Amino acid sequence: MRIHVSYEKTLPRSDADAEVVVHTAAALARRGHALTLVAPGQPGRPPLSTEDLLAHQGARAPLERFGFLEASAHLGDGPGGLFLPLRMGAQAHRVVRDPRARAADVFYARNPLTLALALRAGHRVLFDHYRPWADQVPPLQPFLRAALLHPRCLGAVLHSEVARQSYARLGVPADQLRVVHNGWAPSRLEPRLSRADARARVGLPVDRPVAVYAGRVNAAKGLDVVLAMARHLPQVLFVLVGSTGEGPIERAAANLENVRVVPWQAFADTAPYLHAADALIIPPSAAPLTQHGSTVLPLKLFLYLGAGKAILAPSGPDVRELLEHDRNALLVPPGDVPAALVALRALVGDRLLRERLGRRAREDAEALTWDGRAARIEAFLEERLATQAPAEWSPRRFLQESRRWVAQALARGRVVLPARLDVDVA
Numbered sequence: 001m002r003i004h005v006s007y008e009k010t011l012p013r014s015d016a017d018a019e020v021v022v023h024t025a026a027a028l029a030r031r032g033h034a035l036t037l038v039a040p041g042q043p044g045r046p047p048l049s050t051e052d053l054l055a056h057q058g059a060r061a062p063l064e065r066f067g068f069l070e071a072s073a074h075l076g077d078g079p080g081g082l083f084l085p086l087r088m089g090a091q092a093h094r095v096v097r098d099p100r101a102r103a104a105d106v107f108y109a110r111n112p113l114t115l116a117l118a119l120r121a122g123h124r125v126l127f128d129h130y131r132p133w134a135d136q137v138p139p140l141q142p143f144l145r146a147a148l149l150h151p152r153c154l155g156a157v158l159h160s161e162v163a164r165q166s167y168a169r170l171g172v173p174a175d176q177l178r179v180v181h182n183g184w185a186p187s188r189l190e191p192r193l194s195r196a197d198a199r200a201r202v203g204l205p206v207d208r209p210v211a212v213y214a215g216r217v218n219a220a221k222g223l224d225v226v227l228a229m230a231r232h233l234p235q236v237l238f239v240l241v242g243s244t245g246e247g248p249i250e251r252a253a254a255n256l257e258n259v260r261v262v263p264w265q266a267f268a269d270t271a272p273y274l275h276a277a278d279a280l281i282i283p284p285s286a287a288p289l290t291q292h293g294s295t296v297l298p299l300k301l302f303l304y305l306g307a308g309k310a311i312l313a314p315s316g317p318d319v320r321e322l323l324e325h326d327r328n329a330l331l332v333p334p335g336d337v338p339a340a341l342v343a344l345r346a347l348v349g350d351r352l353l354r355e356r357l358g359r360r361a362r363e364d365a366e367a368l369t370w371d372g373r374a375a376r377i378e379a380f381l382e383e384r385l386a387t388q389a390p391a392e393w394s395p396r397r398f399l400q401e402s403r404r405w406v407a408q409a410l411a412r413g414r415v416v417l418p419a420r421l422d423v424d425v426a
Contacts, residue, residue, distance in 0.1 A: 001381070003028060004104035004123075006095045006114050007039040008088040011048065011068075012056035014264065016299040017130075019057065020159075020182055021110060024128070026054065026061035027183075027374035034065050036104070038095050040087075041070035058188060058267045059370075071095060088113050096121040106154065106381060112144060119150045122395070124388075126381060130159035130182075130296050132166030145170040154384040157377055160297040162318045175387075178380045181322065183370035184302035189271045198275035202262075209236045209348035211312070212277035214270055215300045217243040217250065217261065222285025222314075227252050228337050229344060230259050236348055238281075241265055241273045274307040278354060279347040282313035286334035297321060308362030310347050310354040312340065322368075328360040 007021050022037070029035040041047065050068040054061060071094050092114040101107055107123035109115040112133060118125045127148070134141050148156060148167060155176040158164040164179050199206050213226060217240050227249070230238045234257070241262040243250055253259040262273070274280060282301060297318040304311050305328070313319050315331035323329040330347060332339040347354055409415050 001106060001378075002034045002104040003036070003106045003108055004095075004098075004101045005035060005037045005108040005110075006092060006101075006118070007037060007110055008091045008114065009039065010042045011039045012053055017110070019299065020130075022053065022057040023059050023183065023185060023370040024373060024377070025108075026059040026066060027370040028377065029061040029066035030371065031374050031378055032065070033378070035061070036067045036069060036100060038069045038071060038098070038101075040091050058185060060187075069100070089117070092117045096123065105385075112140065112147065115147050115153070116143065119147060119152050122152070124152050124154055124385075126154045126377075126384075127156040128377075129156070130163060132163045132296065134166040134170055136166075141170055145172065148172045148176065151388075154388060155380065157380065160318045161321050162296055176384070178376075179321075180373055180376045180380065181297065181368060182299055182302055183368050183373040184306045184365065185370055186306065188267055188303060189274065189306055193272055193275045195276060195278075198272040201272045202276055204239065204276050205237065209278050210239060210276060211236055211279045211281050211344060211348070212239045212241065212273050213281045213283065214241040214273055214303070215298065217241075217247070219248055220287070222283035222287045223249045224252075225285040225335065225337060225340065226281060226283050227256065227259065229340055230256050232337070232341050233344060234258050236344065239273060239277075241270060270303075271307075274303065274309065277307075277309050279344060280304045280307065280309045280311050281344075282311065282319065284312065284314040284332045284334055284336065284340045286314065286316065302365065302368055305361045305365035305368065308358045308365075310357040311361060312343050312347060322364070326357075328357055328364055330357070 005021065005025050007018070009015070009018065011018060011022070025035045025037050047070050048068065050063060050066060053068045071091060088111060095101060096107070096114070096118045101123065105124070107118045107125045109118050109125050109127050110129065115125055115127045134144055144167065147153060148170065149172060155178060156167060156172070157178055157180045158167065159180070159182055161179050164177050167177055168174065193201065196206055204210055213223065215221060217223065223240065226238060226240070230236070236258060238259045239262060240249070240253065240259065242264050243261045244264050250261050253261050282298060282304070301319070301322060305322070311323065311329035313323055313329050313331055314334040315325065316334055319331070323331060325331040330343040332343050
């Protein structure tokens with residue numbers, strides 16, 4: 001199958017959505033599909049090769065089946081807000097009209113604007129997204145409904161049941177919506193260090209309980225709750241990996257002896273922190289999902305599971321799709337600091353509990369790799385392609401038949417053509 005994937009930001013980058021799109025595309029290529037990934041070019045920088053993109057994103061793919069192209073026009077990665085749709089629209093407008101996109105069997109769209117433009121350009125489109133846009137921006141509902149019910153829309157791959165329900169409320173048939181969770185790359189966690197070796201590598205004490213958070217360090221991730229926990233558990237060292245500056249979280253953490261803030265790390269340098277942990281933390285806050293809306297089933301969760309460590313997380317509707325309390329994690333009500341303290345005390349004080357939860361987490365992670373995600377997307381695509389016959393009408397056929405009609409009208413004075421006799425009535 002020939003698949004044309006559109007991404008609206010420059011690459012390479014460390015964003016979660018960039019990791020998802022590159023690793024998903026690479027995994028589909030490993031399954032034998034011909035993938036072309038298109039992203040905006042970056043002004044003032046030589047074109048990025050396919051090999052360099054894969055190396056930077058930590059992905060692997062057969063180069064004979066995976067190609068990366070940069071569009072020649074780019075409006076910059078500047079501010080979001082109202083300027084963001086303009087940037088995305090300019091990129092999508094160019095990509096959907098590219099002859100290489102027209103040659104593909106499937107156009108793979110990552111945002112609603114690209115979905116709409118690709119459908120308008122005549123492509124068969126698969127939509128892949130994580131946000132429950134119908135809930136978060138209600139004025140989009142009629143446009144999303146029209147796009148997802150379009151005859152050439154193959155369906156939508158949603159990253160969570162929370163997102164799927166958002167689009168199901170629009171009246172989109174269930175067989176056109178498929179939850180396909182994100183994934184992780186086992187190579188990201190190699191080599192698998194012992195806790196002692198990992199702590200020695202990153203300079204953490206061997207004789208102190210350590211709780212690790214790995215991801216963006218900012219207020220939108222609910223880290224204020226983690227800092228509140230740190231104030232009540234001075235015996236635990238909290239390590240926050242992923243700082244990109246001196247924001248409010250970093251300033252607040254500077255006053256806490258038992259909080260260590262680590263700058264953003266390359267993929268290979270993040271793994272030792274995960275292996276060094278007694279517990280891995282997804283901030284037990286409701287804010288990332290309910291207030292900011294940008295974090296639905298966070299990508300870090302998949303690496304946490306793969307690390308085979310005990311996990312402390314909020315009992316939100318998205319997280320509960322993969323985590324079960326006292327089976328592969330300890331879950332607490334979002335924002336309930338006392339409950340989070342009880343759970344973390346239990347984890348750092350009970351080695352057998354940590355090992356039991358970590359073992360089940362690692363087992364569950366085996367089905368959640370990028371290769372597993374690609375297999376599920378492939379199955380969904382094959383189902384949808386098998387049930388959706390290509391539309392008979394097309395602009396090209398319309399023009400051809402209209403020219404024939406004009407020629408006959410001029411030559412014979414007839415404005416009504418004879419009925420077609422080649423129609424299959426079987």
